[in-house]
Amino acid sequence: MSTPVVLECGSNSLKAHYRTVTSGIFQKVTFPWRLGHEVYQTGRLSEETLKQAMDAIDALIKRGFERRYILPIATGALRDAENPSDLVGQLRARLGLEVRVISGREEASLLAQGYLRTHTRLPALIADIGGGSLELVHLSTEKTVLRDSLPLGAIRLHYLGVEDGKPWNQQFVESWISSSFDDASLVKASELHGTGGTVKCIAKIIGKSTVTTDELSSLIARVSIEGPPKELSPSRQGIFLPGILAMKRLLEHCGAGKLHHTKVSIGRMFLERLLDRLGASISGAKKNVLLQDMRITNIYPRL
Numbered sequence: 001m002s003t004p005v006v007l008e009c010g011s012n013s014l015k016a017h018y019r020t021v022t023s024g025i026f027q028k029v030t031f032p033w034r035l036g037h038e039v040y041q042t043g044r045l046s047e048e049t050l051k052q053a054m055d056a057i058d059a060l061i062k063r064g065f066e067r068r069y070i071l072p073i074a075t076g077a078l079r080d081a082e083n084p085s086d087l088v089g090q091l092r093a094r095l096g097l098e099v100r101v102i103s104g105r106e107e108a109s110l111l112a113q114g115y116l117r118t119h120t121r122l123p124a125l126i127a128d129i130g131g132g133s134l135e136l137v138h139l140s141t142e143k144t145v146l147r148d149s150l151p152l153g154a155i156r157l158h159y160l161g162v163e164d165g166k167p168w169n170q171q172f173v174e175s176w177i178s179s180s181f182d183d184a185s186l187v188k189a190s191e192l193h194g195t196g197g198t199v200k201c202i203a204k205i206i207g208k209s210t211v212t213t214d215e216l217s218s219l220i221a222r223v224s225i226e227g228p229p230k231e232l233s234p235s236r237q238g239i240f241l242p243g244i245l246a247m248k249r250l251l252e253h254c255g256a257g258k259l260h261h262t263k264v265s266i267g268r269m270f271l272e273r274l275l276d277r278l279g280a281s282i283s284g285a286k287k288n289v290l291l292q293d294m295r296i297t298n299i300y301p302r303l
Contacts, residue, residue: 004274005060005070008267009087009099011036011077011131011155012197012235014056017267018065019275026268029063031056032235036077036131036155041162043082050090057095072099073270075107076132076153104133104149107266112137112145113273114264115193125189125254126262129196129243131155134250138187146187150180154198154243161242170224173242177249188255193262198243201236203261205229210260216248 008015014031033052038045053072061067072091078084078101091097102110107128115126115137122143128135132153138146161173203209206219223229223244228237251259 002066003069004271004278005065006267006271006274007057007060007070007072008265008270009035009053009072009074009078010267011039011075011153012239014053015265015267016056016060016065016070017265017271019271026271028265028268029060031059034235035081036153037159039077039081040132040153040156040159045078045081045083045086050087053087053091054094057091057097067095067097070097071274072097073267074099074101075266076104076130077155079103080132080156102270104135105147107133108135108137108147108149109145110266110269110273111135111195111264112139112147114195114266114269115139115262116143117269117272118264119193119262123189124193125187125191125256126193126195126264127199127247127250128264128266129154129194129198129246131197131239134246136184136187136250138185138189146185148185150184152177152180152246154239154246157242157246158239168241170241170245174245174249177246181249181253184253186253190256191258191260192251192254192256193260194247195262195264196243197236198240198247199259199261201232201240202244202247202259205231210258213248213251213257213259216244216251216259220244220248 003018003021006017014033016029019026033049035049038049057070060070088099091099111126111128115124122139122141124139126137130153134150134152136148157173160176161169163169202211206215223241228240232240247259
C-alpha cells in the first residue's frame with residue numbers, strides 16, 4: 001500500500017499507525033517488545049529487542065505496506081539507552097530506514113496538538129505518562145504552551161525500586177517522584193487530562209474515565225497491599241503501581257482534584273502532522289505519485 005506508516009517505538013510496545021487508502025480511517029497495529037524494561041534495567045538494548053523491531057517491520061511488509069513508506073519514530077526509552085545507535089544503525093543498514101528520535105519537548109507539542117483536536121476548553125493541563133518519562137503541557141486561554149518532561153515513566157520507576165532479594169522499595173520511589181517535582185513548573189489546575197497506558201488502566205480498573213484524588217489514593221492503598229489487579233496484562237501489572245504513584249503526586253503538585261482519561265496518541269498525532277505536511281507539499285498533485293518518488297523522511301525531516 002502506498003500510504004505512510006509511522007512506527008512508534010515506545011517503551012512497552014511497537015505501534016504502527018496508518019490511514020487506510022480507501023476509507024481514510026486511522027488504524028493501529030500493536031507489536032509487543034520490552035525496550036523500556038531492558039533500558040531501565042540494564043541500560044542497553046539487547047539483540048532480541050532489535051530482532052523484535054525487525055520482525056515487526058517484516059510483518060508490516062507482509063500485510064502489504066511498502067518498506068520505503070515506513071517512518072520509525074522513537075520516544076523516551078531509546079533516548080535514554082546507552083546504545084541507541086544499534087537500533088538506528090541496523091534499521092538503516094538492513095532496511096534503509098531512518099529513525100526519528102523525538103525529544104521530550106516534541107512529544108509535549110504532539111500531546112498539545114492531540115488535545116486541541118478534540119477539546120476546546122482552555123486553560124488545560126495535560127499529562128502523558130509513558131514508560132520512561134512524564135510529559136506535561138499547559139495550554140492557556142491564548143493557547144501558549146508550557147512544556148515539561150520529567151523522568152517519571154512507569155517502567156523507569158519500577159526498576160528504581162527493585163532491589164535484589166528485597167520487596168519493591170515503594171518508599172524510595174515515592175521520594176524520587178517528589179524530588180523530581182522540585183524542578184517542575186508549578187501550574188495550578190482544578191483538573192488534569194491524562195493519557196498513556198497508566199491512565200488508561202486506572203480508568204479501566206475504577207470503571208470510569210474521570211477519577212478523583214480520593215479514588216486514586218484508595219486504589220494505591222489497595223494495590224500496595226493486594227498487588228496489581230489481575231485483569232491487567234502481565235506487561236502492565238508490574239509497572240501499574242509506580243505509574244499510579246507518579247500520577248497521584250502530579251495531582252497534588254498542581255492542586256487538581258480530578259484526573260480525566262483523555263485519548264491522545266503521540267504516534268497518531270505525528271502521522272497526522274506528516275499527512276498535513278505531505279498534502280501541503282504536493283499542491284494538488286496526486287499523493288500516490290509523490291510517494292513513489294520521495295521518501296517520507298525527505299518530506300518530513302523534523303517537526
